[in-house]
Amino acid sequence: TGSSRPQRLLKAVQRNAAKGDPQSVISAIDYFCRHSEWAMNVGDEKGSILDSVVSEVSPTTALELGTYCGYSTVRIARLLPPGASLITLEFNPDYAAVARQVIAHSGLQDKIHLVEGPSGDSIPKLKERFGITSLDFVFLDHWKDRYVPDTKLLEECGLLRKGSVLLADNVICPGAPEYLDYVRNNPRYESRYFQSHLEYTNVEDGLEKSVFLG
Numbered sequence: 146t147g148s149s150r151p152q153r154l155l156k157a158v159q160r161n162a163a164k165g166d167p168q169s170v171i172s173a174i175d176y177f178c179r180h181s182e183w184a185m186n187v188g189d190e191k192g193s194i195l196d197s198v199v200s201e202v203s204p205t206t207a208l209e210l211g212t213y214c215g216y217s218t219v220r221i222a223r224l225l226p227p228g229a230s231l232i233t234l235e236f237n238p239d240y241a242a243v244a245r246q247v248i249a250h251s252g253l254q255d256k257i258h259l260v261e262g263p264s265g266d267s268i269p270k271l272k273e274r275f276g277i278t279s280l281d282f283v284f285l286d287h288w289k290d291r292y293v294p295d296t297k298l299l300e301e302c303g304l305l306r307k308g309s310v311l312l313a314d315n316v317i318c319p320g321a322p323e324y325l326d327y328v329r330n331n332p333r334y335e336s337r338y339f340q341s342h343l344e345y346t347n348v349e350d351g352l353e354k355s356v357f358l359g
């Protein structure tokens with residue numbers, strides 16, 4: 146049978162991006178998604194907002210929920226300070242296989258730990274598995290109905306500390322209404338909405354940045 150969209154996206158990276166050059170990997174994916182096939186990467190417009198938040202936080206330990214093809218994984222990892230690392234969770238083995246190759250092409254594999262499996266299973270094991278005490282930054286981009294349960298799970302596992310920053314994709318499209326309700330009406334979070342557009346379109350979407358107050 147034929148190739149999948151993630152596999153075609155990977156081919157575009159391998160053909161058009163320079164090995165070891167994260168920016169060229171990002172540009173190759175954005176070009177492919179604008180001119181060949183739309184794919185659910187955070188994209189360049191929301192990606193610039195992601196970049197500014199990651200740069201501001203400069204996390205030592207970062208977590209991403211939902212790797213997909215590794216586009217935002219590379220975007221985040223390229224901005225990490227020396228010695229910092231990004232853990233990214235992906236349950237779909239086909240997506241994980243493509244993401245590993247996209248990450249390898251970028252040359253950032255030493256800063257990234259891709260864990261295969263559902264977030265609900267992996268989150269409780271992060272402390273023991275990676276020897277972390279808390280997370281400085283979390284990017285939520287997996288199933289939108291998992292944003293609230295996984296945020297509660299991060300709290301329960303003691304993975305958030307005063308100042309931990311959560312950044313959630315797609316809070317308008319496809320939408321995460323329960324999540325917006327949770328973080329905006331919770332005294333333990335200080336939230337702010339960054340208006341933007343759905344990747345590669347002019348449909349409204351945005352990112353919600355929420356700081357855990359402890």
Ligand SMILES: Cn1ncc2cc([C@H](O)c3cccc(CNC(=O)c4cc(-c5ccc(F)cc5)cc(O)c4O)c3)ccc21
Nearest residue numbers: 185211212213234235236262263264286287288315318319
């Ligand atoms: C539990 N667990 N643990 C790890 C983990 C990892 C995954 C996968 O990475 C995965 C698979 C399928 C869907 C998603 C969520 N993403 C989306 O659904 C999305 C949609 C659109 C959009 C917007 C408009 C449309 F018309 C169509 C799609 C735009 C976007 O940016 C998205 O992120 C994530 C899933 C559950 C997981």
Ligand SMILES: [Mg+2]
Nearest residue numbers: 187286314315
């Ligand atoms: Mg998304």
